[in-house]
Amino acid sequence: MTSNNRRVVITGIGVMAPGAVGAKAFWELLSSGKTATRLVTGFESSGFRSRIAAQCDFNPEAEGLGPQEIRRMDRAAQMAVIAARESIADSGIDLAGWDPARIGVTLGTATGATMGLDIEYRVVSDDGRLHLVDPAYMAPHLYNYLVPSAFAAEVAWLAGAEGPTAVVSTGCTSGLDAVAHAREVLAEGSADVMITGATDAPVSPITLACFDAIKATTPRNDEPETASRPFDLTRNGFVLGEGAAIFVMEERESALRRGAHIYAEIAGFASRCNAFHMTGLRPDGREMAEAISVAMKQAAVRAEDIDYINAHGSGTKQNDRHETAAFKHSLGATAYDIPVSSIKSMVGHSLGAIGSIEIAASALAIEHNVVPPTANLNVPDPECDLDYVPHTARERQIDTVLTVGSGFGGFQSAMVLTGPDGGAS
Amino acid sequence: MTAPVVTGPVVTRPVVTGPVVTGIGIAAPTGLGTEEHWRATLAGRPSIRRITRFDPAPYPSQLAGEVTGFEPADHLPSRLIPQTDHMTRLALVAAAEALADAEVANGDMPEFDMGVVTAASAGGFEFGQNELEKLWSKGSHHVSAYQSFAWFYAVNTGQISIRHGMRGPSGVVVSDQSGGLDAIAHARRHLRKGTKLVVTGGVDGSICPWGWLGQLASNRLSTSQDLDQAYLPFDTRACGHVAGEGGALLIVEDGEAAAERGARKLYGQISGYAATFDPKPGTGREPALRRAILGALADAGAGPDEVDVVFADAAGLPRLDHEEATAINAVFGPGGVPVTAPKTMTGRLYAGAASLDVATALLAIRDQVIPPTINVSPDPRLALDLVTGEPRSASLRTALVLARGYGGFNSALVVQAVNGQRTK
Numbered sequence: 001m002t003s004n005n006r007r008v009v010i011t012g013i014g015v016m017a018p019g020a021v022g023a024k025a026f027w028e029l030l031s032s033g034k035t036a037t038r039l040v041t042g043f044e045s046s047g048f049r050s051r052i053a054a055q056c057d058f059n060p061e062a063e064g065l066g067p068q069e070i071r072r073m074d075r076a077a078q079m080a081v082i083a084a085r086e087s088i089a090d091s092g093i094d095l096a097g098w099d100p101a102r103i104g105v106t107l108g109t110a111t112g113a114t115m116g117l118d119i120e121y122r123v124v125s126d127d128g129r130l131h132l133v134d135p136a137y138m139a140p141h142l143y144n145y146l147v148p149s150a151f152a153a154e155v156a157w158l159a160g161a162e163g164p165t166a167v168v169s170t171g172c173t174s175g176l177d178a179v180a181h182a183r184e185v186l187a188e189g190s191a192d193v194m195i196t197g198a199t200d201a202p203v204s205p206i207t208l209a210c211f212d213a214i215k216a217t218t219p220r221n222d223e224p225e226t227a228s229r230p231f232d233l234t235r236n237g238f239v240l241g242e243g244a245a246i247f248v249m250e251e252r253e254s255a256l257r258r259g260a261h262i263y264a265e266i267a268g269f270a271s272r273c274n275a276f277h278m279t280g281l282r283p284d285g286r287e288m289a290e291a292i293s294v295a296m297k298q299a300a301v302r303a304e305d306i307d308y309i310n311a312h313g314s315g316t317k318q319n320d321r322h323e324t325a326a327f328k329h330s331l332g333a334t335a336y337d338i339p340v341s342s343i344k345s346m347v348g349h350s351l352g353a354i355g356s357i358e359i360a361a362s363a364l365a366i367e368h369n370v371v372p373p374t375a376n377l378n379v380p381d382p383e384c385d386l387d388y389v390p391h392t393a394r395e396r397q398i399d400t401v402l403t404v405g406s407g408f409g410g411f412q413s414a415m416v417l418t419g420p421d422g423g424a425s
Numbered sequence: 426m427t428a429p430v431v432t433g434p435v436v437t438r439p440v441v442t443g444p445v446v447t448g449i450g451i452a453a454p455t456g457l458g459t460e461e462h463w464r465a466t467l468a469g470r471p472s473i474r475r476i477t478r479f480d481p482a483p484y485p486s487q488l489a490g491e492v493t494g495f496e497p498a499d500h501l502p503s504r505l506i507p508q509t510d511h512m513t514r515l516a517l518v519a520a521a522e523a524l525a526d527a528e529v530a531n532g533d534m535p536e537f538d539m540g541v542v543t544a545a546s547a548g549g550f551e552f553g554q555n556e557l558e559k560l561w562s563k564g565s566h567h568v569s570a571y572q573s574f575a576w577f578y579a580v581n582t583g584q585i586s587i588r589h590g591m592r593g594p595s596g597v598v599v600s601d602q603s604g605g606l607d608a609i610a611h612a613r614r615h616l617r618k619g620t621k622l623v624v625t626g627g628v629d630g631s632i633c634p635w636g637w638l639g640q641l642a643s644n645r646l647s648t649s650q651d652l653d654q655a656y657l658p659f660d661t662r663a664c665g666h667v668a669g670e671g672g673a674l675l676i677v678e679d680g681e682a683a684a685e686r687g688a689r690k691l692y693g694q695i696s697g698y699a700a701t702f703d704p705k706p707g708t709g710r711e712p713a714l715r716r717a718i719l720g721a722l723a724d725a726g727a728g729p730d731e732v733d734v735v736f737a738d739a740a741g742l743p744r745l746d747h748e749e750a751t752a753i754n755a756v757f758g759p760g761g762v763p764v765t766a767p768k769t770m771t772g773r774l775y776a777g778a779a780s781l782d783v784a785t786a787l788l789a790i791r792d793q794v795i796p797p798t799i800n801v802s803p804d805p806r807l808a809l810d811l812v813t814g815e816p817r818s819a820s821l822r823t824a825l826v827l828a829r830g831y832g833g834f835n836s837a838l839v840v841q842a843v844n845g846q847r848t849k
């Protein structure tokens with residue numbers, strides 16, 4: 001491993017999002033301001049406080065997965081593999097022509113195979129009646145559900161990767177932190193190509209139940225399509241989502257040599273912990289502000305260089321005020337001049353996956369010079385007084401994007417993406 | 426230039442650049458606490474026994490390495506008990522020991538200069554089983570508010586950072602058994618970017634019926650009921666592994682930062698690391714472990730002849746043992762380096778295993794003795810110089826720790842004594 005700090009760029013994007021299979025459909029959804037939040041499907045949800053989710057609509061067979069793959073892969077792994085395949089095709093990279101040892105994988109996930117585990121648990125416990133769960137009903141692929149590292153293995157097999165491979169799991173910042181991890185692996189020279197991103201499929205009874213218990217999710221069950229309302233005074237919790245976004249990332253010089261299309265450079269990243277509470281946030285946003293400042297310094301960008309902020313914007317009062325404070329702390333008065341939006345208003349909060357889905361949105365914003373909007377923002381919260389781009393996408397020259405995440409465990413992450421020509425002018 | 430000759434933790438320190446280990450905390454079947462673990466390990470004392478944490482009778486595998494005599498209330502504030510899984514409690518105890526060992530108290534250093542990077546494999550599975558049980562037998566309203574974080578993979582990092590006021594760059598890696606090394610490597614990345622101190626390693630365990638079923642599904646658990654024959658890596662009788670719980674957490678610091686604050690213990694330096702992934706099954710290509718070893722040595726700037734001992738992954742299955750022995754022999758020559766697997770005493774601790782091996786390797790370097798592999802009669806066809814029976818006194822300056830995770834993960838880490846040559 002050498003520490004020569006090589007520059008790292010995104011050359012392929014694959015997205016599996018609620019309401020959108022594929023990066024193209026995903027961008028159309030975002031730029032149209034439509035929402036994909038609905039009542040939960042797939043299991044009986046009538047007993048839950050919050051019964052809304054943003055779910056993906058895909059057929060694994062139609063997406064090219066074989067019967068054995070479908071059987072052994074949890075839904076989150078399936079989504080990762082489908083998005084990975086899209087990103088590899090999109091990048092135009094011929095992985096078969098690369099040294100497998102120089103290809104690696106870092107995947108993020110917060111909840112792993114929670115859906116598969118919930119389903120298998122019901123069987124072996126006979127719906128919770130047996131504490132000594134019955135081995136006679138054990139699924140043969142249960143270990144693949146037990147350890148989310150199995151997701152990274154699936155993607156490595158798809159890509160023919162034999163370099164550094166791992167899962168990063170830091171709750172709701174996993175999607176940012178996994179890509180940052182892959183960037184480190186590339187920057188230090190431990191690999192030349194990384195397949196990286198994140199996936200989560202947490203829409204299961206146990207996840208609904210635990211978010212019900214802490215009232216983190218919105219109970220606005222009669223208005224599912226407008227239930228996710230970041231920065232709106234009437235917001236009352238987030239909408240659970242699912243999805244995956246996977247990228248092909250390469251060392252910049254090598255990508256240029258092969259004539260790859262470069263979406264964006266990962267120019268800066270930092271993460272901090274709040275060391276405060278497993279689910280709570282300090283209102284002052286100090287840790288996120290610190291992460292933003294360090295990421296900007298690393299990227300050598302100033303506040304006035306930032307053309308768009310992709311907010312965490314989960315739609316809890318605590319979060320929205322926390323990160324608004326963080327933007328003001330780190331960017332000063334310039335924070336008022338930068339468009340800020342939360343795509344969670346449209347695709348929900350897919351926990352460990354959303355950070356990568358938001359990186360995809362950020363890279364595509366640079367690609368198209370369009371700021372995706374914050375849907376459902378009708379009644380501004382006076383304590384959230386930045387420019388949150390309500391309802392309608394906005395055209396704007398975008399060279400530099402700040403995207404942030406915040407999550408249980410106290411994790412706060414910030415990433416700066418710049419355009420293919422180096423971003424900041 | 427002559428380096429000072431030392432026995433035990435160094436008191437007068439040379440300044441080392443790069444990451445150094447300044448504290449160790451251990452919660453393992455061999456002992457709660459570093460010295461207890463080390464004494465048991467040198468004595469070759471087995472800690473594998475019939476499972477007591479639940480009734481294992483319905484299951485084909487009934488042995489495990491459990492941490493015994495652990496009363497959470499003796500170690501942790503009462504408010505932390507209801508919100509933590511067993512493995513998180515063990516992790517909190519190990520973290521506190523490691524920080525005390527490094528003589529770092531809360532508030533001693535700026536909060537943003539300290540981080541936490543841990544490895545996980547299955548998260549707080551016992552906590553998760555209890556909540557699933559309530560959900561399906563009683564209804565969703567009975568699920569604990571703590572479920573939202575007590576089982577997830579990031580829990581140990583979060584809880585340690587909160588308890589010790591660490592607000593710097595942190596992280597969590599999941600790569601099955603390899604994670605214990607991958608976490609340390611990621612901590613090293615944070616140090617290189619300016620973080621001064623990181624608590625890192627893995628403490629793991631899912632010895633509950635639901636977790637046990639998941640582990641059984643790997644088809645790698647030994648079904649032997651014989652305490653002395655259940656886990657026999659590198660033996661012709663190898664028949665799978667025994668699972669365990671626990672692990673180790675280390676305090677790693679930038680060498681200069683450690684010197685600046687006057688750290689008194691320098692167990693060693695983290696000098697090399699590499700991770701690889703095996704080819705997809707069925708391709709017939711060479712497993713990638715050899716490449717991980719060579720990568721870690723190159724990273725450390727060390728040749729194979731400088732390695733004094735290898736702490737093996739020791740899968741305990743004939744195919745995997747053969748792969749590991751082949752990789753070791755390809756780099757060091759047949760019988761070319763002493764190899765040991767103290768995890769024969771504890772069982773395999775998943776994300777906790779490799780960081781415990783790193784801790785044990787550092788203690789081995791400190792005391793110039795290689796702890797033994799127990800119960801094993803080495804298969805001569807594997808041509809390993811396996812340290813069995815008694816501990817072996819040796820001049821130890823450089824140790825290589827190997828870890829392999831289910832699915833194809835390989836990691837290798839080199840740790841070295843900090844101050845030049847030891848007495849030869």
